[in-house]
Structures are given as C-alpha cells and as structure tokens.
Amino acid sequence: MNTSVSHNQRVLSGMRPTGLLHLGHYHGVLKNWIELQHSYECFFFVADWHALTTHYENPSIIAQSSIDMVVDWLAAGVNPGSSTIFIQSRVPEHAELYTLLSMITPLGWLERVPSYKDQQDKLKDRDLSTFGFLGYPLLQSADILIYKAGHVPVGEDQVAHVELTREVARRFNHLYGKEIDFEDKAQVAIKKLGKKNAKIYNDLKKRYQEQGDGGALSVGYALLSSQQNISLGDKERLIGYLEGGGRIILPEPQSLLTASSKMPGLDGQKMSKSYNNTIALRESPIQIEKKVKTMPTDPARIRRTDAGNPQKCPVWQLHQVYSGEDLKNAIIDGCTTAAIGCVDCKQHIIDAILTELKPIQRRAKDYQDDRSTVESILNAGCEAARDVARDTMEEVRKAMGITLR
Numbered sequence: 013m014n015t016s017v018s019h020n021q022r023v024l025s026g027m028r029p030t031g032l033l034h035l036g037h038y039h040g041v042l043k044n045w046i047e048l049q050h051s052y053e054c055f056f057f058v059a060d061w062h063a064l065t066t067h068y069e070n071p072s073i074i075a076q077s078s079i080d081m082v083v084d085w086l087a088a089g090v091n092p093g094s095s096t097i098f099i100q101s102r103v104p105e106h107a108e109l110y111t112l113l114s115m116i117t118p119l120g121w122l123e124r125v126p127s128y129k130d131q132q133d134k135l136k137d138r139d140l141s142t143f144g145f146l147g148y149p150l151l152q153s154a155d156i157l158i159y160k161a162g163h164v165p166v167g168e169d170q171v172a173h174v175e176l177t178r179e180v181a182r183r184f185n186h187l188y189g190k191e192i193d194f195e196d197k198a199q200v201a202i203k204k205l206g207k208k209n210a211k212i213y214n215d216l217k218k219r220y221q222e223q224g225d226g227g228a229l230s231v232g233y234a235l236l237s238s239q240q241n242i243s244l245g246d247k248e249r250l251i252g253y254l255e256g257g258g259r260i261i262l263p264e265p266q267s268l269l270t271a272s273s274k275m276p277g278l279d280g281q282k283m284s285k286s287y288n289n290t291i292a293l294r295e296s297p298i299q300i301e302k303k304v305k306t307m308p309t310d311p312a313r314i315r316r317t318d319a320g321n322p323q324k325c326p327v328w329q330l331h332q333v334y335s336g337e338d339l340k341n342a343i344i345d346g347c348t349t350a351a352i353g354c355v356d357c358k359q360h361i362i363d364a365i366l367t368e369l370k371p372i373q374r375r376a377k378d379y380q381d382d383r384s385t386v387e388s389i390l391n392a393g394c395e396a397a398r399d400v401a402r403d404t405m406e407e408v409r410k411a412m413g414i415t416l417r
C-alpha cells in the first residue's frame with residue numbers, strides 16, 4: 013500500500029565511512045545520487061554510528077574517513093546547493109528515534125534480517141554478537157523515518173533493511189496513529205477539501221472500504237496529493253482515514269534500486285575493498301596506470317600472437333563500462349584475431365579512467381586544501397537536517413505520549 017504520498021519527493025541515503033571511496037562507489041552509488049539531485053529533495057549522510065557497529069575496536073579511522081568521504085562526494089558532483097549533506101552523529105535525534113522504535117520492534121524481526129547472520133559469518137575476525145550490531149537495521153530505519161523519506165536509493169544488500177523500515181513504520185502508525193479525536197479531525201479536514209472534492213473523497217472511501225476497490229484508493233491518493241489548500245497533517249490524516257486506519261505519522265519508504273550494474277574490479281570480481289581490487293577516486297595517475305597494466309587478461313593469451321577471448325578477460329568487462337560500440341567491436345575483432353595486443357587494449361581503459369577522474373581529482377584537491385568550506389557545508393547540512401528531525405521527533409513524542417516539558 014502506498015502510504016508515502018505526501019513525502020514521496022524526498023530521497024535519503026547514507027554511506028558508512030570506512031575508507032577512501034573507489035570507482036565502485038562512483039559508478040554504483042554516487043552517479044545515481046547526482047542524478048537524483050535534479051528531481052528530488054535529497055538528504056545524504058555519513059553513517060558514522062553504523063561504521064562503529066563493525067569498527068568499534070579501532071574507531072580511529074572513522075573521523076578521518078568521514079571527512080574524506082564528504083570530500084569525495086563533493087568532488088564527484090554531489091551538490092550542496094541542491095542536497096543536504098550531513099553527519100549522522102551530529103543529528104542526535106536519530107538516536108532518540110532509534111530508542112523509541114526499539115520499544116515496539118520485535119526481536120525476531122531483527123534476528124531474521126539476512127545481513128545479520130551473513131555479516132557475522134563473513135566478518136569472522138570481529139565479535140559482532142553485540143546489541144549494536146543486532147540493532148543496525150533499526151538504526152537505519154530511524155535514519156530513514158526521521159526524514160519521512162519516500163525513496164531510499166540502495167544496493168540489493170540493503171533492500172531487506174528498507175523492508176524492515178516499512179514494517180516498523182506500519183507498526184508505529186498502527187499503534188500510535190490514532191488520535192483521540194481522529195474521527196472529528198478527519199471530518200474537519202474533509203470539509204477543507206471543498207464540497208465537490210469532499211463528495212468525491214467520501215465516495216472513494218466507501219468504494220475502497222466497503223467494496224475493496226483498490227483503484228479507488230489510488231484515485232484517492234492522487235486527489236489528496238493534488239490538494240494545495242490543506243496542511244500536511246490533514247493530508248496524512250485523510251490518507252489514514254481513507255485506508256481505514258489512523259493517521260500516518262511515519263510514512264513507509266520505498267527502496268530505489270540502483271539500476272547501474274556492478275562495477276567490475278581489477279580481477280573481474282565486483283570492485284570492493286575486501287577483494288583488494290579497487291581503484292580509489294584519489295589514486296594517482298601513475299598508480300592507476302600500473303594497476304591496469306598488471307591486470308590479468310585471458311589466461312590463454314600467453315604470447316602477443318595468441319588469439320584471445322574477451323569473455324574470459326577482466327579488461328573486457330571494463331570496456332563494457334568505458335567504451336563505445338565502435339571501440340568494443342574493434343576490441344572483439346582485434347583480440348580474437350590477435351591483431352591487437354593487450355597493452356594497447358588496456359591503454360584505452362587507462363585513458364578513459366584518467367579522463368573520468370581528472371576533474372574529480374582536481375575538485376577533491378581544492379576541497380582538501382580548503383577544509384573550512386567543507387566544514388561550513390557540513391555545518392549547514394547538519395543544521396538543516398536537524399530542523400527536519402526535530403519536527404518529526406516532536407510528532408513522535410506526542411504520539412507516544414512522551415512530552416518532554
């Protein structure tokens with residue numbers, strides 16, 4: 013059920029600061045964020061508490077990585093003029109919401125999240141049988157819900173976390189979305205729609221609730237989202253009333269799966285720090301050249317005169333990312349007939365990566381040399397994020413009967 017009508021233009025995503033960003037982050041995540049900035053109100057943040065869940069034993073890299081990561085975001089084209097960029101730990105309201113949500117989250121929901129067991133198995137060298145690690149996805153839910161984000165761009169491994177977030181939001185709304193005078197307030201809000209729309213709304217509500225007509229529900233959402241004259245609170249009340257529930261306080265987010273394919277690493281596996289097959293965004297041109305030149309190729313192509321098969325070569329996978337159709341055809345021809353050598357084939361990739369990274373590295377250097385600009389971007393972002401988070405917390409506290417004064 014779509015219960016995110018009123019806030020669905022807001023996008024939120026986060027990244028854990030655990031080291032320098034590489035081309036996998038750029039192609040897999042950042043390019044998508046940069047694209048989204050044009051059509052959505054975007055919130056991007058450094059998930060430093062999330063990094064602590066797995067790096068609590070040596071947290072020293074987290075602070076430096078946080079700044080490095082923000083510099084890399086900015087250098088890649090995340091635009092502080094159109095996106096809110098901030099640091100999780102500087103918006104402590106996330107922790108308050110996390111605590112309150114923990115009261116209503118069944119333990120089994122967290123134990124069943126696939127990444128819980130997977131990561132414990134994978135990161136055997138660390139003791140991840142902590143409360144913080146179990147709570148990881150719920151902290152993520154708080155990150156998302158506190159901004160009432162409609163869309164959460166994530167990779168496949170994070171979809172289960174967004175799904176948990178939806179369940180927690182649903183449970184929250186079910187438990188606390190009913191105001192004592194909900195019915196009365198809903199009736200007042202209906203009047204504000206005007207005579208004609210009020211009648212349409214009531215008919216749609218009847219059709220959905222009495223005849224189970226799902227189409228009526230979608231028409232109802234559209235009707236409500238087009239209303240200019242009613243407040244957000246009333247809109248949410250009327251969505252809840254239409255669905256037969258209470259008021260929606262925390263809208264359910266959708267995950268926005270990143271369409272872009274997995275960036276191949278230097279060895280043909282997915283590019284990832286744990287495979288040691290990355291090219292960092294800050295890598296020097298000499299280092300990049302060296303890394304590509306020593307990439308493995310089709311193992312059957314031992315001598316320059318042996319024909320090769322691109323399908324068996326990691327360099328070919330990089331051509332899929334970087335080369336146009338003409339060049340790709342020329343590579344297939346040249347490789348399979350031994351007309352070109354691997355050195356030449358790789359040179360195209362080196363050139364393409366250097367061209368791509370040149371402006372990014374230039375901007376990264378500018379930001380590194382000007383820390384005060386980065387700091388003021390973060391200060392402004394944290395303030396803006398906090399304003400939204402504070403508003404949500406006020407509603408949440410009120411709904412749960414916890415008023416601080």
Ligand code: TRP
Nearest residue numbers: 024025026027028059062152155
């Ligand atoms: N868990 C995410 C990751 O590892 C990072 C993250 C934390 C996040 N909070 C979030 C992503 C909220 C999206 C929304 O990639």
Ligand code: SF4
Nearest residue numbers: 320325327347354357
């Ligand atoms: Fe790989 Fe290119 Fe060499 Fe063919 S020519 S084996 S595609 S590096």
